[in-house]
Amino acid sequence: MNLATGERVGDRLRVEGLVSEGGSACVYRVRHEALGVVYALKVLTPRSPFPAERLLREGRIQAALRHPCIVQVVDVVEVAGAQALIMEYVDGPTLAGLGGGMERGVARTLYADVLAAVGAAHAHGVLHRDLKPQNILLAPVTGGWLPKVADFGIARIVEAGDTRPGVTRFGVGMGTPGYTSPEQLRDAASVDARADIYSLGVLLFELLTGHLPFDADPDGPRMLAPVSGDVPEVDILLARMLASDPEARPASVAEVAEALYADEPRLLDIALGRAPPLPVGMTGLVRPVPVDAATTGTGGSNLTIVPGVASPPSSPSSGRSVVWLGVVGLVAVAAVGGVFLGPWLRSGSAPTVDAATPPAIEVAEAREEAGAAALAGALPGAQPVDPAAVPVPGSAPPIASPDATAAASSSTAAVRPAAGASPAPVGTPVAATDPVGAPAAAVAVSAAAPDSLSATGAVVADAAPAASAASGAPEGSAASSAVAPPTSAPAVAVPSGEWTGTLGGRPFLVRFSSADPLEAEVTLAFGVTERTTRYRGSVSADGTVRLVSVDGDGVLLGRFSGGSARGTLVVGKGRPMDWQLSR
Amino acid sequence: MLWICLVAAALASGGPYTVGARSASVYLGLEAERITRLATSEGSYADSVIDVDDGIAKTGAKAILSYGLFDRTELELTLPYAANHLNRLDGPICEALGDGCDRTSGFAPVQVRVKQVVLDELTGAPFSLALAGEMRFGGWTWATRGRLTNVGLGTFDAGGGLGFGRSGGLGSGYWALSGSADARWRTPLTEVDGSAVPGWETDGGVELLFAPQGVVAIGPEVAWFFRPNGTDVETSDLSDPDWIGALSVQKVALGGSAHLRARQGVTVSAGVFHNVWAVNNPVDALLVTAGVQVSRLGAARARP
Numbered sequence: 103m104n105l106a107t108g109e110r111v112g113d114r115l116r117v118e119g120l121v122s123e124g125g126s127a128c129v130y131r132v133r134h135e136a137l138g139v140v141y142a143l144k145v146l147t148p149r150s151p152f153p154a155e156r157l158l159r160e161g162r163i164q165a166a167l168r169h170p171c172i173v174q175v176v177d178v179v180e181v182a183g184a185q186a187l188i189m190e191y192v193d194g195p196t197l198a199g200l201g202g203g204m205e206r207g208v209a210r211t212l213y214a215d216v217l218a219a220v221g222a223a224h225a226h227g228v229l230h231r232d233l234k235p236q237n238i239l240l241a242p243v244t245g246g247w248l249p250k251v252a253d254f255g256i257a258r259i260v261e262a263g264d265t266r267p268g269v270t271r272f273g274v275g276m277g278t279p280g281y282t283s284p285e286q287l288r289d290a291a292s293v294d295a296r297a298d299i300y301s302l303g304v305l306l307f308e309l310l311t312g313h314l315p316f317d318a319d320p321d322g323p324r325m326l327a328p329v330s331g332d333v334p335e336v337d338i339l340l341a342r343m344l345a346s347d348p349e350a351r352p353a354s355v356a357e358v359a360e361a362l363y364a365d366e367p368r369l370l371d372i373a374l375g376r377a378p379p380l381p382v383g384m385t386g387l388v389r390p391v392p393v394d395a396a397t398t399g400t401g402g403s404n405l406t407i408v409p410g411v412a413s414p415p416s417s418p419s420s421g422r423s424v425v426w427l428g429v430v431g432l433v434a435v436a437a438v439g440g441v442f443l444g445p446w447l448r449s450g451s452a453p454t455v456d457a458a459t460p461p462a463i464e465v466a467e468a469r470e471e472a473g474a475a476a477l478a479g480a481l482p483g484a485q486p487v488d489p490a491a492v493p494v495p496g497s498a499p500p501i502a503s504p505d506a507t508a509a510a511s512s513s514t515a516a517v518r519p520a521a522g523a524s525p526a527p528v529g530t531p532v533a534a535t536d537p538v539g540a541p542a543a544a545v546a547v548s549a550a551a552p553d554s555l556s557a558t559g560a561v562v563a564d565a566a567p568a569a570s571a572a573s574g575a576p577e578g579s580a581a582s583s584a585v586a587p588p589t590s591a592p593a594v595a596v597p598s599g600e601w602t603g604t605l606g607g608r609p610f611l612v613r614f615s616s617a618d619p620l621e622a623e624v625t626l627a628f629g630v631t632e633r634t635t636r637y638r639g640s641v642s643a644d645g646t647v648r649l650v651s652v653d654g655d656g657v658l659l660g661r662f663s664g665g666s667a668r669g670t671l672v673v674g675k676g677r678p679m680d681w682q683l684s685r
Numbered sequence: 686m687l688w689i690c691l692v693a694a695a696l697a698s699g700g701p702y703t704v705g706a707r708s709a710s711v712y713l714g715l716e717a718e719r720i721t722r723l724a725t726s727e728g729s730y731a732d733s734v735i736d737v738d739d740g741i742a743k744t745g746a747k748a749i750l751s752y753g754l755f756d757r758t759e760l761e762l763t764l765p766y767a768a769n770h771l772n773r774l775d776g777p778i779c780e781a782l783g784d785g786c787d788r789t790s791g792f793a794p795v796q797v798r799v800k801q802v803v804l805d806e807l808t809g810a811p812f813s814l815a816l817a818g819e820m821r822f823g824g825w826t827w828a829t830r831g832r833l834t835n836v837g838l839g840t841f842d843a844g845g846g847l848g849f850g851r852s853g854g855l856g857s858g859y860w861a862l863s864g865s866a867d868a869r870w871r872t873p874l875t876e877v878d879g880s881a882v883p884g885w886e887t888d889g890g891v892e893l894l895f896a897p898q899g900v901v902a903i904g905p906e907v908a909w910f911f912r913p914n915g916t917d918v919e920t921s922d923l924s925d926p927d928w929i930g931a932l933s934v935q936k937v938a939l940g941g942s943a944h945l946r947a948r949q950g951v952t953v954s955a956g957v958f959h960n961v962w963a964v965n966n967p968v969d970a971l972l973v974t975a976g977v978q979v980s981r982l983g984a985a986r987a988r989p
Contacts, residue, residue: 607854609899609946613981623708625981628813628852629861629894629902630944630952631702632710632980635756652706653756655808674808 105130105181111143112179115188123147127157131191140193141176145186161187163228163254171219171379173239173252192250194242197235197309209309210369212249212382214359217373219251220302221355224295225375230254231290233301234281235308246381280304280314284346296348299358303343303351306362310336315344336362337648337657338672345654350674596620596641597662603683605671610681612658612667622649624658624671700863700892701815701848703759703802704751704980712749714954714976719743720967725919735918738776741833741967743769745793747976757802757815765793769834781923782833789834794823794842806851815848819867830874831926838883838930844869846889858899864891874927877916882931884914892942903943908958910936910966918965937962938972950981 105128109117115132121142122129130143146157164175164187174190197212204212216238223230230237232253240247279287283300286293307315339361345351352358359373371377601612609627614620620641625634637658639649647669649658660669660681667683704710721740745767752760768790771779779786797820804814820843827839846867852859866889873881888910896902915933922928940958947953958972 604854604857604859604899607857607859607899608852609859623981625705626807627859627946628702628850629700629863629892630954630978631700631704632708632950633703633756634705634708634753634981636706651756655756674805676805676807676809679807 104128105143105145111181111186115141115143115179117143132188140191142189142191143179143181143186144189145181146184157187158185160254164189167223167226167228167254169219169222171215171248171250172222173250189252190250192239192241192252194240194247197238197240197249197305204309206310208382209306210362210366211372211380213306213309214363214369214373215249215379215382216251216305217302217355217359218375218379219249220298221359221373221375223251223254224298224355228254229293229295230298230301231286231293232278232282233298233305234278235305238305243381246383248379248381280316283348285348294348295354296351299343299351299353299355300345300348302355302358303340306336306343307340315340335364337650337659338678341650341654341657342674347653350653350655595645595662597647597667599685601662601667601683601685603667603681605681606679610683612683620647620649622658624649624651624656700850700865701800701802701804701813702850702863703757703800703815704753706753706756708980709750709752709982710978710980711751711982712747712976712978714747714749714974716745716747716972716974717743718970718972720970722968723918724963724966724968725917735778737771737833738778739772741769741771743767743834754799757805759800761796761798761800763796763798765795765836766791767793767836769836771834778833785832785834785923787829787832787834789829789832789836791829791836792825793836794821794826794840796821800848812849812851816845817848817865817867818845819843819869821869830930831928833929835929838871838874840872840874840883840930842869842871855895856897858896859894859902860896861894861902862891863894865889871930874930875925877931880914882915882927883912886910886912886934894942894944896944899946901943901945903941905939905941906956906958908938908940910934915965932965934966935962935964936960936966938970940972942974950979952978952980954978 105111105117105120107117107119111117111132114135114137116135118131118133118140120128121131124147126147128145128147130145131140132143133140144157158178161175161178164173168174173192175187176190177188179186179188220230220233230251233251237251237253239250239252241250281301281304283293283297286297286300304315339352339358343351343358352361356374359370363370363373368377369380372380596614596617598614598617600614602610604610605626609625609632611625612622613625614622620639622637623634624637625632627633635656636652637649637656638652639647639658641647645661645663647658647660647662650656651658651673656671656673658669658671660667660683662683665685668681670678670680672678719740719742721737723735723737725735745765747763747765749764750762754760768788770788771786773779774786798817799819800815800817802813802815804810804812806813820841822841823837823839824841825839826835826837829835830837830839844867846865848863848865850861850863852861852863854860866887868885868887870885871883873883875882888908890906890908892904892906894902894904912932912934916928916931918932921931925931938958938960940956942954942956945953954974954976956972956974958970958974960966960968960970963970
């Protein structure tokens with residue numbers, strides 16, 4: 103379905119241009135000739151594997167949700183015999199285009215608006231099931247930008263006692279790897295609000311750090327460094343939201359809001375829907391990110407929003423001509439890419455719907471083909487999925503570069519050098535590094551879809567260069583933009599060995615068993631019984647060790663210096679407990 | 686004998702705490718007990734007792750392996766061994782019992798127990814609470830179940846219970862209060878007045894530890910064992926091999942224990958217990974235990 107500029111749709115709509123094009127849908131900018139109002143028109147492409155009913159269902163759900171932070175669907179029209187949605191036109195980028203790592207205050211405000219939107223959807227019994235930066239648009243409003251949640255394409259309406267599968271089949275995973283909860287990736291039909299809570303946790307982590315919370319690891323995904331500095335509350339909340347066990351997560355958006363904004367009544371009211379959403383100013387919304395356009399292969403403009411100045415829209419890019427290579431690439435790309443650079447870098451404009459990033463529903467369909475069993479097999483222990491490990495028919499085997507392997511294997515020393523990743527040619531896998539620039543793991547992407555590839559964590563906000571997933575992407579990918587420039591960051595001491603002391607008087611021991619990835623056994627004595635729990639994490643640039651228990655229930659923060667260490671341990675909803683250790 | 690195992694079990698698995706996912710601990714202990722008098726149902730302690738000639742000497746060993754299935758779920762395997770004998774075989778009791786006074790040794794009933802922490806004080810709960818299920822099997826003790834020196838009644842038992850506890854700081858060390866209460870169903874051996882015996886029974890214990898410096902912990906402990914339904918020892922037919930299993934039993938023991946955290950992961954423990962209340966059970970039993978517990982075995986296997 104291709105609509106030409108100037109073509110008329112229905113009686114009163116005229117096409118003004120293509121905004122974005124994806125594998126399953128195109129979004130056009132249309133103008134209501136009588137009213138002069140601009141709308142977005144979402145039309146399924148002829149090659150879309152999805153029935154029109156799903157589009158109509160998306161429209162019905164979104165139309166029923168009246169919230170300033172939810173993109174409105176206003177009508178349904180027929181275009182060449184196919185149904186199409188007429189939606190509110192949002193003349194702004196998606197969160198994915200901002201690069202992450204925004205100023206904390208801005209991120210908190212923006213996140214409160216998002217919580218309000220998701221909370222409103224939940225209040226109407228609607229689970230979004232595909233919350234990610236690509237589906238959160240930024241609408242220019244007086245005083246700044248207002249986030250708007252879009253794309254309810256795989257949303258689910260839940261009523262009390264409702265166990266009907268609806269459109270989603272039982273045993274079929276849906277969602278976007280990296281953002282979707284483990285249980286949803288196994289069986290999207292049986293999830294509840296806590297699946298969205300998980301995605302909101304990923305989103306919060308990414309807003310604050312600029313990268314996804316989980317890194318690929320042979321023993322299962324591990325959580326990267328928490329985010330909150332010396333204040334553990336956010337880390338604790340994130341650990342709970344990102345727990346692989348839904349039972350360990352906050353049960354509702356309200357619970358998240360109350361934990362996050364306990365000391366900010368104004369934002370708490372916004373997040374709980376008791377106050378209107380608050381636009382965020384451009385200042386602090388994003389940090390300029392240098393990107394070599396030549397390596398993106400899109401010809402698109404870079405995302406460089408100068409504080410206080412809105413980014414001017416540009417013409418649709420030539421990236422539209424890139425064809426979706428198929429679900430094989432989409433699965434891999436959806437897993438690691440499309441987070442920061444995808445649509446915005448390509449269009450440089452204002453995508454109303456992120457059609458460039460592989461829609462989650464397509465990922466889901468790809469998984470249907472792969473088989474639910476294979477998908478479940480890729481998710482041992484309900485851990486967050488390692489995107490590179492999701493088997494998809496026809497996908498190329500993961501690629502591990504010698505550089506990456508060497509980097510990972512050579513980083514077991516007690517003092518980890520501040521590794522500066524070397525620029526790599528397009529398509530060359532690189533070693534993923536943690537926020538302090540140290541090699542963390544070799545991550546490989548099996549394949550990529552050229553219209554959506556971007557490397558997760560590729561955008562580095564500041565002098566803590568986080569390289570990201572390596573990519574074996576074809577030309578035109580943004581893989582090379584993931585390569586952090588050489589850095590002169592100081593070496594960070596990685597603790598090792600056994601540290602003993604007390605926690606609340608109880609014998610307490612931390613034994614570091616691995617430097618890369620940083621792993622430790624944390625032992626606490628209850629009388630004569632000792633409980634040992636495995637933790638994983640990293641060391642931030644300021645030397646703070648941040649560990650999260652493998653079950654996501656505990657967060658340990660501390661500084662290990664010389665022969666002594668002190669810090670805080672929080673388990674579940676318990677109060678922070680101070681500890682002191684020595685070697 | 687049976688009551689040895691019960692007291693020791695209360696020592697080993699009491700409390701709601703678990704070792705952590707994929708971690709393990711091993712306890713190896715020795716036990717010694719001397720019994721000279723049995724209290725009957727007509728009285729307790731001193732009023733109505735039966736002298737067991739020069740007494741019964743019991744020694745035993747026990748291995749307890751605890752493995753963390755999950756962070757708050759633990760599988761525990763208990764393997765006891767006991768060797769019991771009477772100090773005098775020509776006294777009135779042994780003349781009446783005949784080969785019921787023969788020396789008996791061997792593995793006592795093996796117990797498998799799964800414990801799940803449902804309340805964790807670390808997560809903000811006012812105390813820790815665990816639920817447990819257990820199975821016990823001692824079929825190989827069947828042939829000697831009627832001996833005064835038996836090491837088990839030869840039955841299969843199943844039950845469950847709970848563990849509770851709370852710990853906190855004390856000076857530069859800690860205190861810990863923990864306990865357990867269990868009930869179990871036992872395979873009937875015989876019938877008494879139309880009721881299957883042994884009937885259900887319950888045991889448990891509470892331990893309070895103080896470790897002001899964090900290295901040595903010491904404190905009192907109480908343990909109990911009750912089997913409400915059954916017969917009295919004075920009316921029992923001692924020629925019936927099930928006479929011990931058919932007894933109605935009450936027992937409360939008081940004692941104390943000390944634990945030395947010799948080095949990280951290794952704890953040396955010792956305890957002394959004395960029965961302070963008994964019906965159809967030894968009234969003057971004195972039990973001494975000593976053992977070593979090695980923890981964090983799972984951690985030791987972690988990759989370097």
